Amino acid sequence: MSALSVEPTDAPLTFEELQLATRNRGMPLEALRYDLTPTGLHYLLVHFDIPALDSATWRLRIGGAVKRPLELSLEDLQARPRRTIPVTMECAGNGRARLQPRPISQPWLLEASGTAEWTGTPLAPILEEAGLDEGALELVFTGADRGVQGEIEQDYQRSLTIAEASRPEVLLAYEMNGAPLQPQHGSPLRLLVPGWYGMTSVKWLTSIEAVTEPFDGYQQATAYHYQAAPDDPGEPVTRIRVRALVVPPGIPDFLTRRRLVDRGPVTLTGRAWSGDGEITKVEVGVDGDWTPGTLGPSVGEFAWRSWSFEWTAEPGDHVLACRATDSSGATQPVEQPWNEQGMGNNLVQQVDVSVR
């Protein structure tokens, strides 16, 4: 079954897609210049409504197949060991609206990513304290945002295997870039699963339930799958696929966003990241000729790496592109990796420029 209520289309954008685009927020690509994305520039995808939670009365319940159910306040969590990790996050639907035919959902082009420093407490010791039953297979994370999707009324819920949830970098996060979470990023507490697409890092977390059967909720079993066709069950979407982006050089035209660049030496800069390993190469394509760029430092083990490329801009129209490769050997496709839900589309970015 497809997770989409409308079939993919080559037709123009729908009103429903526009409604989603004016609610959800991309990161303008010039913001790739910041090691850490300012909080107000980070991408944002909210499935339903941003809930209003009172952090004073809010509690996190940990239960299900555990020996010692817990109920924790924000203060309880803040009193536990504190860890801060810079993490590049990306929406699994990033790139969806570049596909042909186009799956109908939030119509992301390239802007659904960002990097922030997240602070919280590791989940694994809390699980240990709760004492998972032997038969516990997965943890179900429930957020406070509620709505209807795929004709199913639901709280937003996702699961992780015990092994994935117990990785040391998995946090219960209450701060972003040194400040308490803003409402839209999950206040007072969200799950943070570095390396995975954003749907995994459940916002407005209210409960963690250990279950002994695979979780079959809508967001886990239906949505977020790489389906080749509507009747293909597909593989689940998990870690972030490798991607590089370039800061569009020069100045833009307001409406077309086409770039106007002065002739001569231009330093192209950008970022690259992957949930499957380190970035080992970024190549830059100028009118189809690919040359390796220079890698800069990573912002962190789970965060993007800067890169640069010295380009001599010759007058005329050009197409710039960039392509990253990671330590697993994965690289970005130059032809679209189409799937039914428009997930993980890491097709190389192209930027049209006019050099004068």
Next chain:
Amino acid sequence: MSALSVEPTDAPLTFEELQLATRNRGMPLEALRYDLTPTGLHYLLVHFDIPALDSATWRLRIGGAVKRPLELSLEDLQARPRRTIPVTMECAGNGRARLQPRPISQPWLLEASGTAEWTGTPLAPILEEAGLDEGALELVFTGADRGVQGEIEQDYQRSLTIAEASRPEVLLAYEMNGAPLQPQHGSPLRLLVPGWYGMTSVKWLTSIEAVTEPFDGYQQATAYHYQAAPDDPGEPVTRIRVRALVVPPGIPDFLTRRRLVDRGPVTLTGRAWSGDGEITKVEVGVDGDWTPGTLGPSVGEFAWRSWSFEWTAEPGDHVLACRATDSSGATQPVEQPWNEQGMGNNLVQQVDVSVR
């Protein structure tokens, strides 16, 4: 001459509009619940690119028809008298994509507003210090964002008459919601003109120039006009037209955003604001029957006012609407006030709900 490079259309959304929608950011309407919009939820419209300015080396130059040109650092400005004002800001293009035919530009529906506490120093005493020449007519405010619009390469520039610029609430603002401006909101300094549409509050301000002739730059003389047709010069867009918005009740469907509401008593809440006076009335329409709501407090003289309405939701489909009136007597139209550039469209909001 129209400010648009493409004619208004009844055709579906274009790729160019989508590109703008994924860069610019609306405020999801549930965020109307906050007196002050969290910084990361405030609407954002950037004409060109967000510039990268170094606040340590940045200077504001005040010159032109003045006796004593000034060059001020951020520290100089911060050492001057400090004032904090809550201000509701709105993009003049808010509502544009609801028009038929639809002017092609940033395709706002209803989300291009927000309220923040802005801190800065009043402009008037600085003008006095610089000593305006007798012939000075307007001030031209230049931002550091540069690009092409209407086929004209330009820094973003707007002007104000001396009288408007000298009003006590006009600030040179360096903080938003108690923190230094984030890059996207004009860091290190922006103009803030309470009561006017957002294009007036020039971000990334680098210079203020007193001029003796009316400024005829693109953003002043061509864009931001209420044009009835392409050959109508039109009236300039100035103050924010009266508007009320309601927080959509119940829970949403992900794709359609249609609301599902439980039967029984529902407290509808929202905000209303106007740049032309106080809000004196908010009416709520249920299936076309209008009843006055209850006004709550204003967040400030230049900020939105809360309102509420007790609705008894009966099973079935309903259309909710709201309409504000201000102390100037202005109210919101129930039929679209079309104009060529899609400016100041304060047509009443409608929310489709299904009550169960």
